[in-house]
Amino acid sequence: KTYNIALVGASGAVGAEIISVLEEYQFPIGHFYPLASKRSAGQKIKAFQSEYSVLETTHASFTGIDIAFFSAGKSVSEVFAPSAAKVALVIDNTSHFRLQEDIPLVVPEVNVQDLNHCPKNIIANPNCSTIQMVQVLNPLHEAFGITRVDVSTYQAASGAGKRGLIELQNQMAGHETCEVFPHPLALNVIPQIDVFLPSGYTKEEMKMVQESHKIMHADFPISATCVRVPVLRSHSESLSIHFKQEVQATQAREILKNSPNLVVIDDPSRGLYPMPITASCSDQTFIGRIRNDLFDSKILHLWCVADQLRVGAATNAVKIALEWIKTHH
Numbered sequence: 001k002t003y004n005i006a007l008v009g010a011s012g013a014v015g016a017e018i019i020s021v022l023e024e025y026q027f028p029i030g031h032f033y034p035l036a037s038k039r040s041a042g043q044k045i046k047a048f049q050s051e052y053s054v055l056e057t058t059h060a061s062f063t064g065i066d067i068a069f070f071s072a073g074k075s076v077s078e079v080f081a082p083s084a085a086k087v088a089l090v091i092d093n094t095s096h097f098r099l100q101e102d103i104p105l106v107v108p109e110v111n112v113q114d115l116n117h118c119p120k121n122i123i124a125n126p127n128c129s130t131i132q133m134v135q136v137l138n139p140l141h142e143a144f145g146i147t148r149v150d151v152s153t154y155q156a157a158s159g160a161g162k163r164g165l166i167e168l169q170n171q172m173a174g175h176e177t178c179e180v181f182p183h184p185l186a187l188n189v190i191p192q193i194d195v196f197l198p199s200g201y202t203k204e205e206m207k208m209v210q211e212s213h214k215i216m217h218a219d220f221p222i223s224a225t226c227v228r229v230p231v232l233r234s235h236s237e238s239l240s241i242h243f244k245q246e247v248q249a250t251q252a253r254e255i256l257k258n259s260p261n262l263v264v265i266d267d268p269s270r271g272l273y274p275m276p277i278t279a280s281c282s283d284q285t286f287i288g289r290i291r292n293d294l295f296d297s298k299i300l301h302l303w304c305v306a307d308q309l310r311v312g313a314a315t316n317a318v319k320i321a322l323e324w325i326k327t328h329h
């Protein structure tokens with residue numbers, strides 16, 4: 001059996017990656033409809049050994065579609081995903097539906113069982129920084145019981161889409177354009193992603209808290225500081241994890257090595273730890289610098305890196321589609 005696929009946001013950073021992942025995973029595709037706004041309608045896209053013209057997204061775009069991937073921003077999902085969900089399964093990369101009731105928010109390595117309750121035909125893909133974090137936290141929580149997490153992120157420019165990537169490249173080449181990020185990003189770091197809320201946290205930081213709770217079915221305290229760094233691709237995170245019991249770094253290393261989708265690179269004496277260049281264009285989440293706290297044996301610190309366009313978006317979405325096919329057909 002093959003599936004007819006619509007991809008809303010096909011001309012964007014995540015859209016391009018969804019096409020690559022569908023190709024690499026040899027997804028059983030019937031017809032393929034790349035959709036975007038009027039601006040890029042008519043643009044040619046190469047996919048699945050053919051050339052396609054990008055079409056403008058309308059409410060009628062989804063007739064005959066089996067699965068619709070959305071990665072065109074939350075306002076586009078708000079308008080078009082309900083029309084798509086009348087006839088197709090929607091897998092949405094935006095934040096629009098993530099915290100809504102009856103919308104599963106899924107990282108297949110963590111809560112694949114949540115796909116079983118999908119009454120609205122819409123499945124949400126979590127925020128990119130959240131996906132890699134819960135992949136790391138979940139096996140440790142199952143083994144030792146987490147009581148608190150403090151995380152700081154080092155997020156790549158392409159997390160802000162194609163325009164973010166281009167803005168950093170332009171700034172690196174000496175141009176002074178500053179439209180996507182609130183300050184120059186080249187040779188700088190910006191401790192703000194998305195807008196500030198009255199609490200003093202940004203929306204991006206609150207996504208990491210609320211989405212992690214929903215995915216892990218847990219409510220331990222999480223505090224996040226999200227920072228944009230002048231890296232083109234792949235997000236890094238520094239995590240401090242508190243446990244119910246004493247945990248040795250060696251125990252955590254063993255658990256993580258044997259957990260789905262994780263690769264441990266942790267040999268500081270040889271200068272081995274993951275970096276954005278380690279993770280870019282890969283489907284795995286990399287972990288290093290696993291160490292005990294100096295003062296409290298119930299606390300561990302570690303570092304993790306993943307390609308946010310793949311692990312944090314496209315690959316997660318395609319894995320959800322593959323799981324759904326497995327259980328529903």
Ligand code: NAP
Pocket residue numbers: 008009010011012013014015035036037038039040041057070071072073074076093094095126127128158159160161162163308309312313
């Ligand atoms: P992007 O590179 O800016 O691409 C945006 C896409 O949306 C383009 O294809 C654009 O088409 C399309 N679009 C914009 N307005 C539209 C409209 N009115 N109707 C139909 N299509 C429209 O952004 P991105 O990074 O791929 O992100 C897309 C979504 O995924 C966002 O919600 C983002 O938060 C989420 N996400 C991004 C990442 C990441 O790392 N970048 C990770 C996880 C989730 P045109 O070419 O016609 O403008």
